Amino acid sequence: MDYQLYYWTGIQGRGEFVRLALEDAGARYVDVAREAGNAALQPFLDGERDGARPFAPPFLASGNLVVAQVANILHFLGPRLDLVPEGEAAQLQALQLQLTIADLVTEIHDSHHPIASAAYYEDQEEAATRRALDLRTHRLPKFLGYFEQVVGRGNGHALGAHSYVDLSLFQIVRGLDYAYPQAMAALAPTIPQLRRLEARIAERPNIAAYLASGRRLAFNTNGIFRHYPELDGGIAEKD
Template identity: 80%
Template sequence: MHYQLYYWTGIQGRGEFVRLALEDAGADYADVARDHGDEVLQPFLDGAEAGARPFAPPFLKAGRLVIAQVANILHFLGPQLGLVPEAESRRLEALQLQLTIADLVTEIHDSHHPIASAAYYEDQKAAARQRAADLRRNRLPKFLGHFEQVLAQAGGLHALRSHSYVDLSLFQIVRGLDYAYPKAMDALAPKIPHLRALEARIAERPNIAAYLASERRLAFNTQGIFRHYPELDGGIED
């Protein structure tokens, strides 16, 4: 099947979780806005295209289906790309983990935009300092600690005992946090050995290594979900 991914150009953003799955599987896909500009997104958001109406990018077009929300897209793609175990109970487990990853992604975004997502960072810096401190001290240890325990309980190598889209998303979480919060991630490193090792293994998968070395992989920057503002980074202790 040919897939069309729709996501804002210029950032990795939430689209990257889908992109990593498509790349890892060697799927036949087009990154439509990168080829034709962000204006291709609007007709879908306006309800002028057939299929389910997305609230926001990313969304995926697969035949006549339009599918939005990262966890939903990956739930759909998983079986087609061989990126989730086949049993229904295991698909639910993958979706559960992906939804917890989505919650963390929102918290990471809100650490630099705690007041208004449409306002400038510079206009909410004071609140961002406070929220980022809470992210570093409380939320990252809690979320990453959870994923670490999930990995440990599943044998250490995979969130679901075999390779899945969840592992690819956890890779992206670790890479993104390494960029945005390097000091906090240094401080957390001793507590998340399985997550760190997973990140290293994913980076060495041939399709992922090729993707990361390609121009298709944008650099992290201060327009996306993961933003490096030195004033927001720091340790994890009170």
């Protein structure tokens, strides 16, 4: 089956969680905006296409279906790509974990844009400094500690076997390593299971090939995971 992934160009963003699943499974897909530009998303966002209108990217087209929201997309793809165990209970658990990851992603984003997503970081830097401190000292230990326990109970996997949740946890760890390297170094002794999971995912053949390819964009300060030294407890570099 062919899939069409719709997400903004130039950043990994939330679309990366879907890309990792497609790449790991060796699925045939087109990253539409990277080939046709961001304008290709607009007919869906304007409601000009049949079916439910997505609020925002990412969304995935498959035949006549259009599926939006990362957790919902992965819930749809999981059984089709063999990236979730069989059975309703396991698939609902995977969805639950992915929704918790989505909560964490929001908190990471809001650590550098705590007032308004549409405003520049520089216009809310003081508030971001306070929010990032709370993220580093309270929220990351809480979320990562929870996922550490989940992976520990799952024999090194979120669900006891490889799944899309493992791939998303890999992206969380890699993204936080970029955005908050000092905080992650301090937390390292408390998350050995997550670290081992990250290493195993990076060695999966399709993922290793993807990470080495041009399809894997680098983290940058336009996406969800942004590295500002001052938010990681460092000193801001001013011109």
